[in-house]
Amino acid sequence: MRKGEETRTRILDVAETAVLQKGFGGTSIEELIAETGITKSGFFYHFRDKNELAKALLNRYIENDERIYDEIFSRARDLMDDPLQSFLLGLKLLSELLSDLPNGHPGCLVATICYYERLFDREIQETNRQAALAWRRRFRGMFEEIMAVYTPREPFDVDQLADMVSTVIEGGIVLSKALKEPQSLPEQILVFRNFIKMLFQPVQHA
Amino acid sequence: MRKGEETRTRILDVAETAVLQKGFGGTSIEELIAETGITKSGFFYHFRDKNELAKALLNRYIENDERIYDEIFSRARDLMDDPLQSFLLGLKLLSELLSDLPNGHPGCLVATICYYERLFDREIQETNRQAALAWRRRFRGMFEEIMAVYTPREPFDVDQLADMVSTVIEGGIVLSKALKEPQSLPEQILVFRNFIKMLFQPVQHA
């Protein structure tokens, strides 16, 4: 029973790397079993088909993603009492974390699935949608806390502002992949951070 | 000769739609020829292999993309003399254009290729990189014109600011696809537009 979980995890590890580099359609089961050192029957013992693999892969990815955000922003919360300063620190920590990845961000599975949607069932698409909605809720919560203390310089829709965090991260990943400049993603997050600072910073009366 | 171009274009049209929905790996040549009403031999008369198809598809996509940006921002330039107002109008026009697409943005081929990179040759990856660099040059030019007139409230790296435009568009596409909310993309562009307005607007002395 424990052995089974271990093999399953190994398959998922290999699959995640491959899928983020080549997409689902470009990743063959044969190559996964070759790299994992398992037989085809062994693979299908763990996953009924490719769709099942995608489901497991996505759920695991989302869980891990949430965990990372939880860690970063709760750590920022511990260090800073003010909600704005805490959020700005969180973005800084996120940027640093991404900056330290040796080969840049490997890619976001949610985005991969967006660009492959038509070949997955509704369940996967719904899981993907819920992941994006969870991001929105998370960051909206932070902005609401900030707005309880600070008045934004310009009126903003909180949901749209919350979505902007995800937008910058997803867009930054695409851009840094296209440019082959891993630093672009952390840089873009810092640029966004400056915008947020500007938005809530009280106007300096000269 | 004209007949050949027409067929080629028809294949590219069908292929573009399919690839943006399912990725390259998820798009089979068989389905392309079925929808185009051509034989397999006919397909391979026009494109040596799938890589060749990808090359043609990407080049055509980038050309069209550049054309759209040219049109929008030159129109904005005609209507507004001030570089900042012109850029802000351009973003507004872009947002409206994207808002009017009945089924939302179909997806960006540059992003699709990012998430499939390992299966393409260097030439395609380099073309993709050049496309992203062209975006950077385009928007950097606009920001330089703006900065010749306005002083930003906070110091910014011009390249990073230029990249932010692409980031928001690419990220907005991913997010609106994941959320299945076509309006997210135009909304995110308007949020970004507000940030730019804020950045260059002179501080109001109360």
Added chain:
DNA sequence: TGAAAACTCTACCGGCGGTACAGGAGCGGG
């Protein structure tokens, strides 16, 4: 030690990317 879990082995199917090559329809120019 025994049963369940976690596999392997073998054989097969149909679809797909790709190759090879022969042949033909339409069309424009000499």
Added chain:
DNA sequence: CCCGCTCCTGTACCGCCGGTAGAGTTTTCA
């Protein structure tokens, strides 16, 4: 009018891949 070029079609074939089926084997743990 027919030559040659472009633009295909038809047929046959290859090997990889996703997936199925089922029988057999090893490993694990209670």
